[in-house]
Amino acid sequence: MLVDSGVTIDRLLTVVRLGDADRLGWWRSHSVDETAEYVLGEAFPSTWMATGVELAMESARVRHEQLLGRPTQIHIFSDYLPFHRLLRNWLIERKIERDPAPLEWLPAASTEDLKARLPLPNGGERRADGLYIGNLRREDLDDDAVLSTTLDTLTAAFAGTKQDFLAPYLDLVD
Secondary structure, eight states: OGGGOHHHHHHHHHHHHHTSTTTTOSSOOOSSSHHHHHHHHTTSTTTHHHHHHHHHHHHHHHHHHHHOOSTTEEOTTOTTSSHHHHHHHHHHHHHHHTOOGGGTTTTTOOHHHHHHTSOOOOOOEEETTEEEEEEEEGGGGGOHHHHHHHHHHHHHHHHTOOSSOOEEEEEEEO
């Protein structure tokens, strides 16, 4: 099942980290860098990394929604997809268990290392501030196989995105 996939979590963590200020700067967040450790470390000594990633994910979500004008432009952190909730729940588990180990690779991962963790870029068409990469039918939102392919398609678009951020999206169609 998709929601139990370690690959899904890894790819979402990778996308969030790519957008950090000390990497490509898409959402200007500081999830697990020295700034995050300084700001969050005292208040959340054992959970600062999970808290930082959670805050960065929210920054990424807001950035996508600012760039995409229609709610039917489905991005990786869209409410229509389970990925945002899945990562948030996984991060909450890390906090409850006080287990930062699964996040410890993030601070040292370079931009090149992060992009290498994602599928190969698949192109797309620039439309305003977004990168259109296809359509998604409403009935497919409950299909794990389609959601897995959707994750691949969306995360591959991040691998090909440079510093000038275009929000990868799929159009939701009936």
